[in-house]
Amino acid sequence: MNTKTKRRMIAVTGIIVIVLIVILAVVGSSGAAKSATIADALAGKYPDQKIQVTGNVVENSYATNDNVLTFAIYDKDGNPTEQLNVRYEGGVSATFGNDVTAICTGKIAEDGVLHATELVTKCPSKYENASNALTIESLLGYGESVYDKPVKVSGTVQAGSLKAAGAGDRFVLADPDSDKTLPVAFDGALSDEIAEGSSLVVTGSLSADGKFTATDVALEG
Structure with missing residues (x-):
């Protein structure tokens, strides 16, 4: 092996070492936490x-x-x-x-x-029986007599209304048998199974401004 060939091999080896160092540095910085x-x-x-x-x-x-x-x-x-x-x-x-x-x-x-x-x-999955829950239409039909009183209401999550906590109304509950809807405020954790169109049973109270503040939200089961 002549001197020229040796120099080329040394140069190539040096480049390979540098590339390996860079790769290891990148992998190390983006590795598992x-x-x-x-x-x-x-x-x-x-x-x-x-x-x-x-x-x-x-x-x-x-x-x-x-x-x-x-x-x-x-x-x-x-x-x-x-x-x-x-x-x-x-x-x-x-x-x-x-x-x-x-x-x-x-x-x-x-x-x-x-x-x-x-x-x-x-968060864990959670289910609730809807047998004793009111429909949204029934709830709103009671008027002032149910304001600020604990009630249970059922409905489905309206498309495009589901939000994270702190972003306004958590979701809008829709009555599948009428055109009635109910904005729901809730600061707790929702099951990750809840999505648009999910059937829910919501416990809470209705205020005079038409806002329903929930203390518990569960999938209908």
């Missing part, structure tokens, strides 16, 4: 590292400003006073709400907030 507890995240054990933290949404801790969702999570099996603040910029599932389980992936910033790039929410 480390699973972390809320306590460890608050203790600053993962500076500038991609982590995944699971917790339940602190009641009424969330707000949306300029398409940025902020909220706090706590460990239901740990110390409830330890709460991690989360910032997420992206589409929010309609299942998001009070006490829903939130799986947050991102990095802890210098301000101690988890800046999440991924947010997954989940």
Whole structure:
């Protein structure tokens, strides 16, 4: 092997090594996040590292400003006073709400907030018998006599009305047998099985302005 050939081999080997280093760096930076507890995240054990933290949404801790969702999570099996603040910029599932389980992936910033790039929410399926529920038409027909009184009403989720918590009315309930509809406010967690057209049984109360504030939302079963 002459000197010229050796130099070429050394140059090619050097290029290959550089390419491998770049590939490993990219793979390492985009690799799987480390699973972390809320306590460890608050203790600053993962500076500038991609982590995944699971917790339940602190009641009424969330707000949306300029398409940025902020909220706090706590460990239901740990110390409830330890709460991690989360910032997420992206589409929010309609299942998001009070006490829903939130799986947050991102990095802890210098301000101690988890800046999440991924947010997954989940909650258990829930079903309710509609045998004692009113139709929307029946509910509205009672007028003032049912204002602010606990009632159960059934209907289907109107197409295009399902929203995440904090984005206005959670959904509009439609009466499948008439043209009556009912806007529903609800801050809790919705089952991830609930979608447009789902048949629901909703418990809550009707106010004088025609708004129904729900305390419980379940799939009809």
